Amino acid sequence: MSTADGPKIAILGGGIGGLATAAFLRDQGFESEVYEQAAALTEVGAGLVIAPNAARLLRRLGVLDRFVERAVRMEIGWEFRRWENGAVLSAENLEEGCIRLYGEHTYAAHRADLLDALRSAVPVRSIHLGKRCVAVEFEDDRAVLRFEDGETVRPDVLIGADGVHSRVRGAVVxxxxxxxxxxxxxRALVPAEKAPEFARRRAQTLWIGPDHHLVHYPVSGEEYVNLVAFAPAGVDSVESWTATATVRELLDEFAGWDPRLVELIRAAETPGRWALLDREPLDRWNRGNATLLGDAAHPMFPFFAQGAAQAIEDAAALALCLGAAPDAPVRALGRYEELRRPRTARLQEVSHGRSHVNHLPDGPEQRARDRAYAESDPLRTNGWIYAYDPEVALS
Known part of the structure; x- marks a missing residue:
């Protein structure tokens, strides 16, 4: 199929999901146009984890080598520690286990480095910056995009990759x-030279305690340690990547925890702060020639570190579905939703459940959890996550 004969595809949102979609569509022979409201392609939010299910797709796309120039390959993962003294509850060797079980490594990275790798697979001419969408409407079953600058776009296929506050989602569902x-x-970054030695290890370390937990791992070529912490929400918390807190506020939340962890927090740059809002899985993603992808379709708690990975999986699956039915894009969108919605709903649910388990108060239930962690094999138990391949699922 030549690109000239393909459908006119518009992607709203130039983040990880949007650029991954444009890249995978191009790999299938489709051109697309990406509309991003920001004036530059940047990513806030600091760190993320790319597990084997996403790493194999980056390799397939041809951008893994670029990504790993700045990503940090994890050697230890899911190292759970007790809040008051850092006692290790469980640890897993990812360096060997991920390759043996799933054929790829697990990486930690700054979101900007993943975005850069994905952008390298998308032609510059396809990315339109400073395009703020003010309305998504439907003329019969065909989506129409209206932009602040007066432009109107009527695509054959609209992909809403516009995040947790998606305008496309509102029009679709x-x-x-x-x-x-x-x-x-x-969330915060700690310059590596200011971070305690234990935090610079190639480990994804989770400290768990009553009503709180904190995760840290190195990113950006090991120049920084990414830190993300969870605590009871205050009345002034908002769902935003740009709201900030102070180091003092974060220290107060973890007062009395292991002194090494307090030292790490003390070295942090200005923390961002946002409220986690609880959303049920959607009953549908599609309307006419429009569909949803990534956080627009399935925002999830970050406790399985699968948000970016699921957006990349969505992108690969959607491109495969359109590639299999280039002359019937609406049917392809239906197959995409059928393929992806049950899986992402399951991940939303298990991520939600982890919020309770990680925050148990000290007592019998907490001790039973700690014993379960010590006896668990999460890398193997979660094979349904890490072994997933959209090509296999579609076959």
């Missing part, structure tokens, strides 16, 4: 409601 989860998240 109507208003959706989120509940307060009672959990607030903080």
């Amino acid at each position: 109507g208003p959706t409601h989120a509940r307060e989860s009672g959990i607030c998240a903080y």
Whole structure:
């Protein structure tokens, strides 16, 4: 199929999901146009984890080598530690286990480095910056995009990769409601030279305690340590990547925890802070020639570190579905939703459940959890996550 004969595809959102979609579509022979409201392609939010299910797709796309120039390959993963003294509850060797079981490594990275790798697979001419969408409407079953600058776009296929506050989602499924989860998240970067030695190891370390937990791992070529913490939400918490807190506030949340962890927090740059809102899985993703992808379709708590990975999986699956039915894009969107919605709903649910388990107060239930962690093999138990391949699922 020549690109000239393909459908006119518009992607709203130039983040990880949007650029991954454009890249995988190009790999299938489709051209697309990416519309991003920001004036430059940048990513806030600091760190993320790329597990084997996403790494194999980056390799297939031809951008893994570029990504690993700055990504940090994890040697130890899911190292769970007790809040008050850092006692190791469980640890797993990812360096050997991921390759043996799933054929790829696990990496930690700054979001900007993943975005850069994906952008390298998308022609510059396809990315339109400073395009703020003010309305998504439907003329019969065909989506129409209206932009602040007066441009109107009527694509053959519209892909809403416009994030947790998606305008496309509102047009496709109507208003959706989120509940307060009672959990607030903080994120910060710590310059490696200021970080304690234990935090510079190639490990994804989770400290768990009553009502709180904190995760840290090195990113950006090991120049920084990424830190993300979870605590009870205050009344001034908002769902935003740009709201900030102070180091003092973060220290207060973890007062009395292991002194090494307090030292790490003390060295942090200005923390971001946002509320985690609780959203049920959607009943549908599609309307006419429009569909949803990534956080627009399935925002999830970050406790399985699969948000970016699921957006990349979505992108690969959507491109495969369109490639299999280039002359019937609406049917292809239906196959995409059928393929992806059950899997992402399951991940939303298990991520939600982890919020309770990680925050148990000290006592019998907490001790039973700690014993279970010590006896568990999460790398193998979660094979349904890490072994997934959209090509296999579609076959």
